[in-house]
Amino acid sequence: MAMQSRDYRALGPHGFHRVHYTEWGDPANPKVLICVHGLTRTGRDFDFLAAALEQDYRVICPDVVGRGHSDWLADKSDYTYPLYVNDLAMLLARIDAERIDWVGTSMGGLIGIFMASYPGTPIHKMVINDIGPRIPVAGLQRVATYVGQLVTYDSIERMERFMRTIAAPFGNLSDAQWRHMTIHSSRQLEDGRYAMAYDPGIAENFKTLDLKDIDLWPFWDRIHCPTLVLRGAFSDVLDHADAVAMTERGPKAKLIEFPGMGHAPALMADDQIAVVRDWLLAD
Template identity: 35%
Template sequence: MTFQDIHYYSQEGLKLYARDYGSRASPKTPLLCLPGLTRNSKDFADLAERLSHDRRVICPDFRGRGRSEYAKGWTDYTPLNEMRDTLDLMAAAGVNHAIIVGTSRGGLVAMNMALHRPTAIKGVVMNDIGPEVDKTGIERIMGYAGKMEVPPTWEDAAITIRQMNERYFPNMPGEKWHAFARMTFRDEGGKPAMDYDAAIGTGLRRAAKLMRGNIPTMWKEFKALSHVPVLLVRGENSDLLSTTTAEKMATEHNNLTLVTAKDRGHAPFLDEPEVSNAIDAFLAKLH
């Protein structure tokens, strides 16, 4: 199924982009898929194709990622700014409320939305993210975000992505690594190219330095989700969302379902059979 392009503007005037799958006339609540720190709408292509036969699915590229304009500097890349951009997208798309699928950074944006605009959310799928994140995972991400050398060929890109991630994603077939590479880089003249602003990585490292390694928690924002059902997806080998935090989230929220993606790290692709089944069951209850 094809998608339509949405072009809209942030409050600062940045030209932003989103993919729009499915029919605007669908009576079902639209799905809004929010990507990870350096990721973009391509990560949700398979999910959107699968679900858009009877539901509208909107997948933005956050500022500085994919086809969206880069911000002026690293200080402009924050979950709060990305939340504001998401609300601007909803207004531009004519969507009053949505079910959010938030992968990693996208889940942080969803929690901020719950605190600042609770009526905009009807339910949330949180993909390998929570109100507390493990320092190990953050340090790993800081080690490559905005610092990674672009491989010269697509074959090299698949090899690089595999070398970086295989310990967290064991038993993945070769074609999956090639697909992962295509989601990570953009094609420029038949060769891979960086698909996000390197300043995003700079911002993450600067923020960590300012906080002296003390990562703030977001339990207040998470508790703002108490009015909607939550599906929490955790990668079995995740180094960002611990089992302890996931279990605490299930205790703190009285309508949370936890599913573990086998042989997956940070973050699951959402096409794993156990995850697909859980998403289908979750959406069936929300219409």
């Protein structure tokens, strides 16, 4: 089936904002998969995964507010996880989903951890991609160095060269996949130049953050749903020791590490898609 683009309105502390999402598969399918992207990414990162799963699921891929085609918030201090969680809960009401499976990369994985930790959670099975209950300060510092900078490019080709450098830890992608990622990571400015498709204001909360390891283990320990943890072997955001601990605490997740990449596996390669698909569809 063809991908559909949709929107809904969510309510934050300072008014309503529009959230965009793409939808794949049969809208009447009761099996729903929510795929949520990383900090500066968009829902279109999951096009390849969604295409592989649309016969089995109704697949929903939102652009978290401030990214992609979703609205930018007027008050930048509203870019917080409580708002993201609330927006995604409103999405479930919008699509009338009582039970869901979840794939979350980095930030999307953290949103999933929060949602799965709540009593009565609708999450049935969850895939966490290269994030965990402890976020090392080194990873936070790396992200803080580039998030919020408005860098522009005079052509999509120059932007793609930048993407291939900054996103090299995502793994080996085909030329078509790099171009797909670049196109859907970009927005064209009034002067014709290109910039990343996110609000630089998402970095405002980084400026006031006391950069140190973030400990979310109490949330992880409250999760009970079957969980798969994916990790890039060179990740600086999910340490190997923490990934192993995630198999021993809380949901006692299954762990799969992908060699030759860091933060975060793009989930575009056939072998990565097969890992996610096979685990989600297994009884």
